[in-house]
Every structure is written in C-alpha cells, then in structure tokens.
Amino acid sequence: MVVAKVWKTVKPFEGTPKITDFELVEEKLADTLKPDEILIEAVFFTVDPYIRTLNLPTGLPAEQVGRIMESKARDFPKGALVLAHVGWRSHAILNVKETMNLGFKPTIVPKVPGLSPSLWLGVIGMPGVTAYLAFLERCAPKSGDVVIISAASGAVGSMVGQLARAKGCKVIGSAGSKEKCDWLLHLGFSYVFNYKTTSVEEALTQAAPEGVDIYYDNVGGEFTDAVMSHLKPNARVLICGQIADYNRTRDGVPNPFGRILFAEAQVRGFFIFNHLDEFPRVRKEIISLVQQKKLQPRETITNGFENMAQAFIDLFKGANIGKSIIKV
Template identity: 45%
Template sequence: MTVLIRSLYSLLRNTHVASQRSYWTNMVKAKAYIYHKRFEGFPKETDLKLVEEELPPLSRGEFLAEAVYLSVDPYMRAYARTLPTGNTFIGQQIARIVESKNKDFPVGKYVVASFGWRTHTISNGVHNPSGTLPITLLPDFQGLPESLGLGVLGMPGNTAYFGFLELCRPKAGETVVVSGAAGAVGSHVGQIAKIKGCTVIGIAGSDEKCKWITHELGFDHAINYKTQDVEQALQELAPKGIDCYFDNVGGEISSTVLSQMNLFGRVSVCGAISGYNDEKPKAAVLQPYIVMKQLQIEGFMVYRWLDRWLEGVNQNLKWIQEGKLKYREKVTEGFGNMFYAFTDMLKGGNLGKAIVKV
C-alpha cells in the first residue's frame, strides 16, 4: 500500500513538473513596434523598431489579450511629437481574450483597448487616465464585423457623431463643408449632415474619393483639391455661403473655407493633417474671417463625451441598420505591415477606415 501511494505521488509530481515545464517552454511571445526614433518630417520605417517580448504568467486580476485588428489613424502622427521614445507605439486594437484571471474579462470575449502596436498584451483592465479610452468589452454589433469597433462603431464614429452634432449644431437646409471627406471621420460626418437635412460639400484628394462620397455616401457635391480651385468651386457650389465646417485638415484649405462662411457660422476643428509632417507648421491667417463673420470655432477631443459613449455607438449602429449610414474599411493583412498601412493612410491611400488584420 505504501509503495502504491509513493508511486501515485511520484506520478502526480512528475506530471505537475512536466506540465509546468511545458507551460514555461510555451510562454507567450509578443511582437511590438517600439517608437525608436522621433519622426522628422514624414515617418521613416527606421523610426520604429519591431521587437519580440516574452510575457510573464498572469497574476490575479489580469488577462491576456491577442490582437485581431489594429487601427492606424492620422492623430498618431500628430501625437508622436510628444511621445517618449522607447515605448510601444500608440494605437487602439480589437483583441480577443485568450487567458484570464479576471471575472470581468472572460476568455473568448473581445476588448477594445489602447494597447498600441503589439500582438499580445497582459492587462488588469484598469483605465490608464493618460488621455486614452478605457479598456472595454466590445459591444454587441448584432452581426456586424468586430473591426467596426475601430471605425464607424468606435472612436472615429463617435468623433464624427459628437464632434459634428455638438459643436456645429446643424439645422435642416444649411450648407455643410467637410474636409478630409473620404476618411473614416469625414465620410461619417457628411452622412450625418445628410441625415439632418443639410446640403453637404466634401473636399477630398482624388477623383475616386470624390466619386465615392457623392455616388455611394450621398454627399451633394465633392471638390478634388488637387485638381480644382477650391475657392472658385465653393463659390459655385455654395453661392449663399457656408453655415458649418468640419475641419480635418487645417492649412490653406481651411482658410479658403472660412473666408466663405456665413455670419455666425460654426466650425468644428477635429484635426490638421495637412501640417502633421511639418516640423514648423505654417500659420494660416484666419483672424480677419473669424472677427468679421463672428464665427464660432471650437476644437475638441472625443474623450470629453466618455460619459455618453454608448449613445454614439448605438445611434450609429441604428443608422447602419436603417441603411442611412454606410462605411468602408481598407484592410491591410499582417502585423508586419503596420508601418506600410500607417504611411499609406497618411498619404491618403484609404477610403474610409484603415485597419490592419493580424
């Protein structure tokens, strides 16, 4: 009997040791892009460094998330000026929970999180208050792709929803101009403006983009700023002036739009992509238009509406289901193509939302 007990103990011990050895030899290795060198002008591939990290076992309250979709957005280039080097480059991702010791984040669920450009992340689910969105379980999109949590049903969608409706306060019959109109946010804003009964003019950088926003998304007019005189085109398309302007680009285009706005026009400033790669952005002279036309201009960060986040997601979802809101994604395959997807987006190579599928 004693021999049998010893044999069983030895078997159990060896099995435990073997399982531990197997666990440690199969520890998760994460790939990550490190912000290696500060961008000077247009980003270069050598500015980022792809590394491999071995992740430790989970502690109580933690979970392991594996990236499925990663986002590339214009704001990343703007924020890069203030980012410390040596850290994982910034960005949101949709990740699947593959291991968990946190009951609020069970295995198999998806999270939306600002984990940056990395394949695997260990998290305790606690929000880092450094200007990022909270880590949340992906809402039920009722059969729509999970990737929309990075686009029309995520941060860009809410940027369009709150940034346009709260700051521009559009009224039926008004004329709205959107710059960067074929991007994730601009294409969304124009459609909301149409839902609200406005005449919408989009400014984009190619004939393909102009055709997409007018033929598929319902914009009334489109201007190709690379081949057309924006000032003259606006005078022809908006002879009674412009009431609302959603600004994604800044620079000369925005100066031209502001010069043709109506008295008490409203301007929502979302971004200034035209100057993101300039070390010393050129200052546009806007004050005469602002004063003489008594314009209301307000910049914003979408984080101010965190307490209403699901309101925007649910309304955008409803509009999609009703056929009032359309979207497009440009999907780049492979984590190793993150930099390509990022720079392609900065060059305007995307229609709608640019994402990377791991």
Template identity: 35%
Template sequence: MPRAWTLRSRPNGMPTADNFELRDAPVPRLEDGQVHVRNRWLSVDPYMRGRMNDVKSYVPPFQVGEPLEGGAVGEVVDSRAEGFAAGDLVLHMAGWRDEAVLPATALNKLPQLGVEPQAFLGNLGLTGGTAYFGLLDAAQARQGDIVFVSAAAGAVGSAVVQIAKAKGMTVIGSAGGPAKCDFVRSLGADAVIDYKAGPLVKSLAEAAPKGIDVYFDNVGGDHLDAALAHARKDARFAICGMIEGYNAAEPMCFRYIMRVIAMRIMLKGFIYTDYLPRMGEFFADMGALVASGQVKSRDTVVGGLENTPDAFLGLFTGANTGKMLVKL
C-alpha cells in the same frame, strides 16, 4: 514570441520606416485583475503623428524605445479579472502589437450590436464618435445647414458626410482625385470638390454659392482658409484635425482669417475623449444609423503586424479610402 512596434527615433517632418522598430515583447505573467488579449485588428490614425513629437499635448508623447499605442480589437486569451472570459472580444488602446496583458480597467467588452468587430475601430468607435460629436455638438450642426467637410473620403470625413445627410443637412465634401470624389458622392454628398483640380476658394464658391454654415475640418491649410472665405454669418467650425500641417516645416497662413470677426464665426477644437461619458447616447443613435444602412463603412485593410508602419504612413499619402485598418 509576441512582438510590438516601438518608436526608434522621433520623426523630423514626414515619418519614415527608419523611425520604427519591431521588437520582441514577451507578455508578463497574468496577475489578479489582469487580462491577456490577442489582437485581431489595429487602428492607425493621423493623431498618432503628433504623439511622436516630444511636446506637451492632450495626451503624453510616445517614448523612444517603448511600444506605440493605438486602438485595437482583440480576443481574450486568459483572464484573472471579473467580467472577462476567454473568447470575449474587447476594445483597448494597446495597439501596434499582437498581444498584451492589460488591467481590466483598460478594456471595454464589445456591445452586441450585430456588427463586425472592426466596426468598433471605425463608425462605432473613435472614428464615428469623433464625427458624430464633432458635427452635432462641437459644430452644433442642425437640419437645413450647409456643411463643408474636408478629407471627406477618409475615415472621419466619410462618417461626417453620412451623419449630416441622415440629419437633413446639405453636404459638400472635398477629396483628392476622381475615384475618391466618386466614393464621396456614393455616400450621398450633394456636391464634391476635387481639391487637386483647382483653387479651393473658387471651387467652394461654385459648390456653395450661398456659403456654408458648418465646416468640419480634418485638414487645415487651404481648406480651412477656403471655409473662412465662404462662411455665412454665425457659421460654426469644428476643428478635428489639421493633417496638412502635421509634417510641415512652415506654419500655416490664412488669408481670410479676419472674416472670423465680421461673420461671427465660432471655431471650436474638440477631442473624442471629451465625450466618453456620452458613449451610451452615441451607441444608441449611431448604432441605429449603422443598422438602418444610413451610415456605411468602407475600410482599407492592410494585412500583418509587420506592415503597420506602412499603413500609418499611407494616411499621409492618400493611400486609404475610409478607415485604415491592420488585420492580424
């Protein structure tokens, strides 16, 4: 019997295993225009935490008692839709389960780029697209810029580090602990800050004595405040995520927010789906960077559908280096 994870209750602060329930989820009979998919890989991502709250946002909240959603790569089992046949590998958003019946319009057949299927959940999917467009479009980063990246050992952050280096930028990454800092250095970062080792404002001053032109924010909180403190005139900030505040009971406070005025800092929030019409451009450029080895991936893989909540919760405790994936 196919199974799916549902939201049992809405979290208050940090989610726990009690907020999730694994239920039987029989797939319906296949109708015209539909495709039966068996999932191979599931993605878990920090943005999913926001969808567990009953608040208005850029995507609807998850519903209590209903299957959760997320990026997934699966194999077509059966199809009654033109353009899809058994054995095709597809990308879709019916994750957190092992099987699904979906309309063909909800599926994208994986392009033949000579990479492993799970890459389309990482550097050639939402993760890489977020890094690519956030850095190059939202932050308008260009050759010669000094770029500061928070959560640089994570899925998006590690992609940002490599794209920035490939495009001729100086990169300063922040990560937690010696092992993750070593990983960020291995990606080519010019300097790495261990945010657990001391005050961020002081550490960033030492790593970037001339200040920063671009900040790619995955964390918020103290990282964003340190970036504000060391921003140069006309600095551009791409606000991708603020994982430090997702489970916080108190709002974030910023000592250096007034520097936005003096330094004419641009802060721009963005969402991956803003750029879906430009995915052809992304596959061409990012595909070439991946094929050339300028952008590499490192995945943290958790095995088994039953362990999907553990993989998700691990995102908030630093359990992942690179992309967190669940292999079915």
C-alpha cells in the same frame, strides 16, 4: 510563455513617417497573470493620423480589438473580444482596472449580428464618436444648411457627411482621388471636388454661392484660409484636425486654430448692428444695474460741435477714458 511582436520607432519622426523609422521586435510576456489581469491577442488594429503627433513613454499608441486568451479578471471571460489601447503589439497583458494610453479603459466588444468587431475601431469607435459628438452635438446642423467637410472621405469626414445628409443638409466634400469622390457622391454628398485639381475657392464659388453654414475641418492650412472668406452669418466652424497646420507659423506666430483645437476653445464673433431688436430688453437691465450702482459709467466729454472731428481723432490716440461724448 507568450512572445509578443512589437512595433517600435527607431527614432522620432521627421516629416512624413518612413518605413526605416520603424522596427519589429519581440518581447517575452510574464508566465502567469496577477488578479485583474488578462492576456490578449490582437485581432484588429486601427491606425490614425493623430499617432504621428504623440510621443508616449509607453511607445506608439494604437487601439486594437483583441481576443482574451487567459483571464484573471471578472467580467472579462476567456474568448471574449476586448477594446484595448495598449500600443502596436500582437500580444499584451493588461490590468482591466487600470486606464490605458490616452485614458481609455478596457471595454468588452459586444456581439452584434451583422457588425464586424473591427467597426468598434471605426464608425462605432473613436472616429465615429468624434463625428457624432463634434458635428451633431456642437455644430447645430439643421435642414438646408450648407456644410463643407475637408478630408471628407476619411473615417471622420465620411461619417460627418452622412450625418449631415440625414439632417437634410447640403453637403460639400473634398477628397484626393476620383475613387474617393465617387464614393462620396454614392453616399449622398451634394457636391464633391478633388482638392488636387480644383481649388476650394472655385468649388465654393460654384457649389455654395451664398456661403457656408458649417465648416467641419479635419485639415487646416490653406483649406481653412479659403473657407473663412465664405462663411455665412452665424456660421459654425468645427476644428477637428489640423494635419496641414499643426506646426505651421505665419510671421512667426503659431497657428491659432491648432491652439483652439487642443484647448477645445470656443471663439465667436459679435457684431452689434445685427442685434438692434435686443436693445429695449437689454437697456432695461442696464438701467437697473446703473441705478443699483453695480455699473459705474464714465464719460470723457468734449464741449462744442466744432470740436467733434478732433474728439474722433483723439479716440485713436487713446485720449478718452470710458465713453467719448460730444456735448453740443
């Protein structure tokens, strides 16, 4: 019989997690496996900030690389390593056909010479896939772009910075110690600052006087407030983490960026005066729609040039329906 060691929480977290929030208990596992089940022993775990925000009925979530000790499942041989999202437990029995926490499925870790299996929890795991998908495939980086990354020495941020560097971007990173900043410079970051001693405002004024093209945000809060004033035209902002802001409200209004993150919403600004060259093309389309009666224009017409100021004032009273026009 196998006895698993299991970390549990004694009570819900309040503020920053404390050691007294946790207890280590033992759990006896079943003696025999059913079809499609495997027994695994943990080899590596990952811990990530998102765990703080989840309160799963199955306990604390965490992904692990485990070794298969016994198997009744095809393609999951004894001795192989497997990625398993079964929580903070030293041993576990799982059915390989069932999805685990957060929708993950058990996956064999291939043997790749020179690569530690632990990397499947990091650069080749959730943080790495996050950086790749969110930065490369959603931020449209191109050579010469100025990129700023919050929490740049973390698992996601450090990979985003390297991917940006490889794309020929100018990469600005923020971290919280000299050791972290030094490492980021070693990775090829163009400009690094310690947010504990240098403000975002100071850093961007110095390192990105013309503004930033891409802001990859792992943090939120005041960092975001400051960066928003330094966006170049057509800047891309990727909201990946909001540690500083998940629960913050302003004047009682919840942080909109947290809601943008979880909805994976896309928010974009539009300023018509940047698009004057599009007018001829679009006008043709609209004329056709109006002629086909697919668009019904409506005008509120004020007669007389001498009444133009009043017509303008009336706009702010909502007096017009459709377009406000002055007929001279």
